[in-house]
Each structure stands twice: as C-alpha cells, then as structure tokens.
Amino acid sequence: MGSQSDWPTMQRAANILDELNVAYDAKIVSAHRTPDRMYMFGKRAADEGYQVIIAGAGGAAHLPGMLSALTHLPVLGVPVQSKAMSGLDSLLSIVQMPAGIPTGTLAIGEAGATNAGLMAAAILALQDADLSDRLQKWRAARAVAVAETPSDEV
Amino acid sequence: MGSQSDWPTMQRAANILDELNVAYDAKIVSAHRTPDRMYMFGKRAADEGYQVIIAGAGGAAHLPGMLSALTHLPVLGVPVQSKAMSGLDSLLSIVQMPAGIPTGTLAIGEAGATNAGLMAAAILALQDADLSDRLQKWRAARAVAVAETPSDEV
Amino acid sequence: MGSQSDWPTMQRAANILDELNVAYDAKIVSAHRTPDRMYMFGKRAADEGYQVIIAGAGGAAHLPGMLSALTHLPVLGVPVQSKAMSGLDSLLSIVQMPAGIPTGTLAIGEAGATNAGLMAAAILALQDADLSDRLQKWRAARAVAVAETPSDEV
C-alpha cells in the first residue's frame, strides 16, 4: 500500500488472506514518496516469487497502475476512500488504465480491500485445489449466514 | 458479454487472447434478457473447466457481478461505454461490489476490454510458463514500439 | 432487500404499507451472497401470489434489476445510500436498465423507501377501491399538515 494511513483499509485484504490461509507480505511502497522502492519492488516482484500483487492507494492513486507497468504479474487495485472526493479520484486513477497495462480494480474502501483478498485467493486457487476448497467453503458459509428476514434488533 | 452490441468492444479482449494464443469461448449471456442462461452458465462454469471469466456490460451492468456471485472463479468486468452516461453507470455498477463478491474491473470501453484479455492471460500465466513468456514478450515489444519523440505526420 | 443493513432504510416502506393496511412480506434476498435464493424467489414470485416487488440495495445494486429480469411483475427499486458514493452508484445501478427490463426507481435512501411503499399502494389501489380511498386520505392529511408559515422553534 502507499501509506501507513491506508492500512486500516488494506488490513481487510490481509484478514481475508489470513482466514483463507494464504501467505502474503504487507509492505508500504509509496509511488510518490518512495519511487525508487516502488521501482525496485515492481521490477523484482516476479523473480522474488510473488504471484499476485494487491495495491491500495488514494487520491491521485498511481501505485497500482505503476506496478502494473513494472511487472507482468496480475495486479489488483484498491481505491482508498479519499477525503475531498470520497474515493472517486482514487477509483478513476486506478481503473482508467490505457490499453496494454491492466489493473483489476475493486470497490472503493474496505469492501474493495476485502474483495482484493478474495480475488487474489480465487486466482491462486486455480493452481491450488485445497485453497479452492477453502474459498468455496468460505463463500458457502457466508451465503448460509444471510438471515431470511430482517431483524429490528440490529 | 450481455449483448451483441457489446461485441465491438469485447472483441478487443478476444483479439488479445488470439494474439497470446489463449483458448476462449465468446458467448452472449444477458443478465437481464436471459437470466436463466446466465444462472446456468455461472453455476456450471467451474465444472465445465473455465478458469477465468471476462464479462462486459453497459448501463446498469449486472452481468459481471452476478457471475461473481454464481462462481468462485476469478471474474473480470469490462464497463461498456453507455450512451447517456458515457460508461460511468457501467463502471459503478460493476466495480462497487459488496465485500465478499469480488469483480476485478478494467477501464471503460475498448481499453478495458483489451486489458481484460491481458489480465486473464496474466492470471493463466501463473501456471503456464510458455504463456508467461509470450505475455512478457508482448509487453516488451509494445515498450520498444514507443517512439522517443512525437511525430507531426500522425 | 439485499442485506440486514438495508433494513433501517427499507423499514420506511414497511411502515407505509402498515399505515395503509397493505399486506407484505419482508425478506432478505441478496443478489450477490444468495443468488440461488434470489433466482428462486424471482422465478416463483408471480405464482406465489406476489403482485408488486420492492427491492432495495446499495453500491453495485443488482437486486432490483435481477428481479425485474426474473419476473414480469412490476418491480420498484430503492437505491440505499452507500458509504463512498452517497448512493449515486446505487441509483445508477438500479435505474439505468436496458430496454426490455423495467425497474421503477425511487429516490436514494429513506425518502425512496417511503415512496416505494406509497407507489406499491398506488398500483394495488387500481384494483382495490378501499385502498385507493385510504391512500387519498393519507395524501390529503399530509397536505393539510403543512403549516402556512415557518416556525423558528423547530
């Protein structure tokens, strides 16, 4: 992610990966404040064995797209909700990539971070039948947990 | 895709998959006009051997998200440019999924369709070293093709 | 509605139906988390005797449009106010349906839920003179309740 301040959002992705027992690294790599770190991370990510990259950023959110430019690995982008524009700027900065450099973009904010974790798991599950099984169980459990009728007590 | 009218956009995804020699099916599955077809396709997609689903739709674009709900496979969504809202409605209908059901969303229109093809290839390349090689070469060739200086003749 | 969290909004529709003495069922049917439940509900709604369906959802709000696709009954959609986009995403996801599959959309949030209840009543009142009478009295009472001049005490 681009900043410590993105962690409360991005931690949702980490939580899902923990729940599904998927190994990951959580790093702060700022496209704007630490461009060298970002450049090196992106160039080496495939060689260092990463398979999927989740990048969250807000405002003029360049981290996901720049990583997409620096690696051929699949990159998932999470638009962090920004103060003035409520994440519309983050969303457009991440999703409107030019032809040739894809970033798979999730929803603005915490839902998007959760879903980035789930999508990374779904990608990895293509080559990991156990993970696929855990993922399907996770989804089925959530469906079952939806009550049939609304409750006033909540 | 949701309609024959989406084909000029979605064909860009097919073109990329052709270029990278990735097998695919192109189907018209409308969430709104053929909900049964969509429901059956989504439920059976994993069992029928699909690995990644690319879904394009415009306006109140429900196809990508509904397929995400019906399968645990990774789903990529392409917001087709709509008439009145220029695809902003398509984009928000696809990307703003609730926590639990991810859709990896690409850019509005043809760039997004091209990138959906590339992202599907990047996902499949994680378990296919030859495809990974073809993808890296495709990207390298495109980088080389960028001229150093602008040309007035274009 | 799509989620327990939509109930504080959608309860406004229930309240109006209670006030006007119209029978209804309140169910949680999530397009994304419980697509099977949604599919079955939509397919069977007409046969089970429902006459009008009110569906509320937020964000990438697919429930109203999917129910419109699954039944020929009139479907009313309520865009629940979302966190990042204040319901603009919900509104566009519900209202921008393609030709062939209508969803009658009400305002974002509680006003829309109240109005969904009123519109359902107005539809049912076409074949129920007593309900029509109750509805007209409800409207007349509200008009009378509007003060002529503003009050500083409020």
Add this chain to the structure above:
Amino acid sequence: MGSQSDWPTMQRAANILDELNVAYDAKIVSAHRTPDRMYMFGKRAADEGYQVIIAGAGGAAHLPGMLSALTHLPVLGVPVQSKAMSGLDSLLSIVQMPAGIPTGTLAIGEAGATNAGLMAAAILALQDADLSDRLQKWRAARAVAVAETPSDEV
C-alpha cells in the same frame, strides 16, 4: 410529455403499448409553458379514467413529479436526455422526490421510454390476465431472440 421535442424519445413508450395492445393517450403537457393545462390534467386524471401516467421531460424536469403531486395514480417518469448534462439533470430532477410523493423513474432516454411502456403494462396486467399473458409472451420472445454467440457481421 413536456414538449414536441420529447416525442422521438417518448414514442418508444407508445410503440410498446401498441405492441401490447394497451390503450393510451399521448399528450403534450408542459409543466413550465402550460402550467394550467398540467394542473387541470393532473387534478382530473383519476376521474377521467386514467390508470397509469407516463411523463417524460428533460433538464429541470418537473412534469413527472408535479403530476405525482396532483394525482394519486401511479406516475412513471422518463428522463429525456438533455444537451449539456446528458440527462443527469433530468434523472435527478425526476427521481429525487421527497417522501410522500413517489415517481417511479426509468432509465435516461429511449431505453427508459420503452421500459415505461413495459412497466405500465405490468401494472395494468395485475388486473388483466390477457395483458399479463401478452406481456409474458413479449418477454419470452425477446429472451429467445438473444443469440448464443456474437456475430462479426453486425
């Protein structure tokens, strides 16, 4: 509708009602240029035997909401695509009605007009089994007409 210039859009509603053999009147009633005509039409609509009102207007589109205020009949609103704002102004002017006065709003432009006709038919079909049958056949025919695969010739 509010103006002759809205007819190319609103004619789609008329076409659907013709196809489904539903009787209707097409009138020009401008909230802004002919407020007396609008006021009288709204006040008398129920007594004159109208059952559903479809109102289309663009820009600061007040006709649907004003008719909703003047009659207890169900009113469907069609946001006509405007020049500068592409119908976003029309949409918000129609859909964002306050609690108490519902307008069932359809999509911007021709799709919305088509759907207003379909929704009116769905409402009337609740008390007309033959119309319900025609409506279901119309919908089924459209589903069948969706090709399985895209065609490059189009």
Add this chain to the structure above:
Amino acid sequence: MGSQSDWPTMQRAANILDELNVAYDAKIVSAHRTPDRMYMFGKRAADEGYQVIIAGAGGAAHLPGMLSALTHLPVLGVPVQSKAMSGLDSLLSIVQMPAGIPTGTLAIGEAGATNAGLMAAAILALQDADLSDRLQKWRAARAVAVAETPSDEV
C-alpha cells in the same frame, strides 16, 4: 420555501431582508405536498403585489421552476443542501430550466439564501434609491470588514 425543514437555510434570506429593511412574507408552499396552494400562490402573486419571489427547495426541487411558470415576476431559486447528493440534485433541478421560463439561481445552501435576499434587494433597489443606498452601504461595510492578514486565533 417548500418545507419547514428548509427554514434554517432560508432564514438567511429573511435576515438579509430584515437588515436592509425590505418587507417580505415567509410562507411554506410545497410544490409536491400542497400543489393547490402553490398553484394559487403563483397565479395570484403579481396581483397581490409581490414584486420578487425567493423560492428554496431541495432534492427534486420543483418549487422555484413551477413558480417561474406560474408568474411573470422575477423568481430567485435557492438549492437547499440535500442529504444524499449534497444539493447537486437541488441545483440541477432549479437551474436547468428550459428556454422561456427563467429562474435566477443562487448557490447551494446558506450562502445562496443570503444571496437571494441580496439579489432581491438589488432588484428592488432599481426603483428605490433609499434601498439602493442601504445596499451599497451594506456592501461597503462588508468590504471594510475584511482583515488585511489572517489571524491564527480564529
């Protein structure tokens, strides 16, 4: 104004008119809940001696435009800040009037209400030299009150 809930905003207009010693009536006239009251008020406003009408409303804000349709007097519209759309819906519903029926629209919220009072005064001052003098002094006093440098204490 359209509702008691608009009074905290619209009171700013009243305050300015009080400060400038301009006579006015403050009334609640709802386009949607009391369309008869609105219709009568608009039709009779000129005959009853009103010279300028200030109308404030929020959401699908039809009151200013409908009064503009019902009277040839100058009408000023104030978009009250709405909950979900922050007044963008109110603004577009008021300002985007079709050719032929003008509404002079002020800013969203309290600033707009203050300015509606000032603009009404400026209009009336064209035929009232004393009011023109009071208005010019009010403006001059405000200019003088602007400090040369910012203060940290505020």
Add this chain to the structure above:
Amino acid sequence: MGSQSDWPTMQRAANILDELNVAYDAKIVSAHRTPDRMYMFGKRAADEGYQVIIAGAGGAAHLPGMLSALTHLPVLGVPVQSKAMSGLDSLLSIVQMPAGIPTGTLAIGEAGATNAGLMAAAILALQDADLSDRLQKWRAARAVAVAETPSDEV
C-alpha cells in the same frame, strides 16, 4: 460576454431583448484577457445608467461573479457550454458564489441565455408597465403555441 466565441450562445439573450423591445449594449469584456476593461466596466456600470447586467462565460467562468463583486446592480450569469466538461465547470464557477455577492444564474447554454434576457426583462418590468404587458403577452403566446398532442412529422 467574455469572448467572441460566446456570442452564438449569448445572442439568444439579445434576441429576446429585441423581441421585447428592451434597449441593451452587447460588449466583449473578458475577466481574464481584459481585466482592466472588466474592472472599469463593473465599477462604472451603475453610474453609466445600466440597470441589469447579463454576463456569459465558460470554463473557469469568472466574469459574472467578478461583475457581481464590482457593482451593486443585479447580475445574471449564463454558463456557456464548455468543451470538456459540457458546462458543469461553467455552472459551478458562476453559481457557487460566497454569501454577500449574488449572481442570479441561468441554465447552461442557449436556454440559459434566452432566459437571462427574459429575467432581465422581468426585472425591468417591475418599473415599466408596458414592458410587463409585452412580457406577459410573450409568455401567453408561447403557452398557446404548445400543441395538445405530439406530431410525428417533426
């Protein structure tokens, strides 16, 4: 107006004033390119006998608001439709004035220019019974000209 390129829009205001036989001057006064001319015009407008100012501008449209700051006369603003933002930038730049400095804003583009002419006439008609009569006749003629039913020939 701010530029020769605004004339096709602003000419609509001139046309209305011609139709209603109201005297006016049409000037190009650019807030950005000729700030001195604008400053002098605004400061002297009241003394030179102007009664109402109509200012049209596009993009970052500062002319209407700056004239409002420079004169106590009523100022009407017309947002000229801009290329990239379709006049949304013009509209917000004109209407969102701070408390103290009112600009009565009309619709984006030609409808707004027409209405600026009509509103200026309505303001001047408060002290000119003949003009009021002409204005009322103009409005009545337009209402009569609205056909009762739509015509396919158009």
Add this chain to the structure above:
Amino acid sequence: MGSQSDWPTMQRAANILDELNVAYDAKIVSAHRTPDRMYMFGKRAADEGYQVIIAGAGGAAHLPGMLSALTHLPVLGVPVQSKAMSGLDSLLSIVQMPAGIPTGTLAIGEAGATNAGLMAAAILALQDADLSDRLQKWRAARAVAVAETPSDEV
C-alpha cells in the same frame, strides 16, 4: 487567500515555506468582497518584488484566476474544500482557465496547500542553489521516513 476561513487550509503552505526558510507575505485578498484590493495587489505584485503567488479560494473560486489575469508572475491555485461540493466547484473554478491565462492548480484542501508551498519553493529554487539543496533534503528526509511495513499501533 480569499477569506480568514481559508487560513486553516492555507497555513499549510505557510508552514512549508517556513520549514524551507522562504520569505513570504500572507494576505487576505477577496476577489468578491474586496475587488479593489485584489485588483491593486495583482497589478502591482511584480513591481513590489513578488515572484510567485499562491492563491487559495473555495466555491466559485475566482481569486487564483483573476490574479493570473492581472500579473505575468506564476500563480499557484489551491482549491479550498467547500461545504456542499467538497471542493469540486473550487477545483473546476480554478483549473479550467482559458488558453492564455495559466493557473498552476494543486490538490483540493490541505494537501494542495502544502504542495503549493513546495511548488513555489521548487520554482524559486531554480535561481537559488541553497534553497534547491534544502528542498532536496526535505524530500529525501520524507522518503526515508516511510516505514517498510505497516504498523497496527497507528
């Protein structure tokens, strides 16, 4: 800046200039309330030795563009976050200047004010090697301060 209320935002620019030891004046110059003061300031700024002007304003934010019109010095604009539109109105009013009159616009709110200070420093550093050195050290220190991994304690 245009108002005392802009100071909490604009103080971020002052803080940066203090940190980098750049001399500056902080003045309140309102385009709308004190147009004479603004006009004089803009006309004389170059002669009085100013080199870069930072102007912050909100809503219909005319100060930055008007200063750009009045001086040939580089002008930086900061869109102050507004109440109803969250600064989108401020941003468009500042950035959408017509060809010929540039305003270098920074982000909405405090980040933009900080960056206006940094950009002014970067401009002045072109002719001041010591300042360039201080600026580079400031940037390097910030990069170093970015932690490698996120911390839950924050």
Add this chain to the structure above:
Amino acid sequence: MGSQSDWPTMQRAANILDELNVAYDAKIVSAHRTPDRMYMFGKRAADEGYQVIIAGAGGAAHLPGMLSALTHLPVLGVPVQSKAMSGLDSLLSIVQMPAGIPTGTLAIGEAGATNAGLMAAAILALQDADLSDRLQKWRAARAVAVAETPSDEV
C-alpha cells in the same frame, strides 16, 4: 507526453514555447508502457539541465505525478481529454497528489497545454528579464486583440 496520441494536444505547449523563443525538448515518455524510460528521465532531469517539466497524459494519467516524485524540479501537468470521461479522470489523476509531491495542473485539453507553455515561460522568466519582457508583450497583445463588441460574421 505519454503517447503519440497526446501530441495534437501537447503541441499547443510547444507552439507557445516557440512563440516565446524558449528552448525545449519534446519526448514521448510513457509511465505505463515505458516505465524504465520514465524512471531514468525523471531521475536525471535535473542533472541534464532541465528546469521545468511539462507532462501531459490522459485517463489514469500517472506521468505528471510520477515525474513529480522522481525530480525536485517544478512539474506542470496537462490532463489530456479522454474518450469516456472527457478528461475528468485525467484531471483527478493529475491534480489530486498527496502532500509532499506537487504537480501544478492546468486545464483539460488544448487550453491546458497552451497554458502549461505559458506557465513554464512565466517560471523561467523569473531569471530571464528578456523572456519576461516577451511574455508581457505576448499577454498585452492578446488583451488588445479582444474586440469591444461581438461580431455576427464569425
């Protein structure tokens, strides 16, 4: 600029620099397709003697902000008008930079490119009296060229 396709827009900046006799290089440096080229250019720009960088890009426009991250030189950003979003995505991707990394952003499209050239000239003119003189003359000539009254012939 990021692409040959940006040249018709960015050429406006080049034209202004030509008119004002300012030396410049025009390069294609794509943040996404040639990230290495961009990285090297940004890191070396100051050492190679560049003083001001003008960067134009469209859609998810990362080039201006990434160059701002890679160099301490002043960077000016031009949002190129994009297809689906008309440059709103470009604008937000460029202007909404986080505190610490400024990009001075100009208007969307050709006006912005022209103004980027003028702003670069204004910055350089701080240390070049002859350029300052040429810039002031250019501005004065443009002011004189504004006609006093509009012409119907155009």
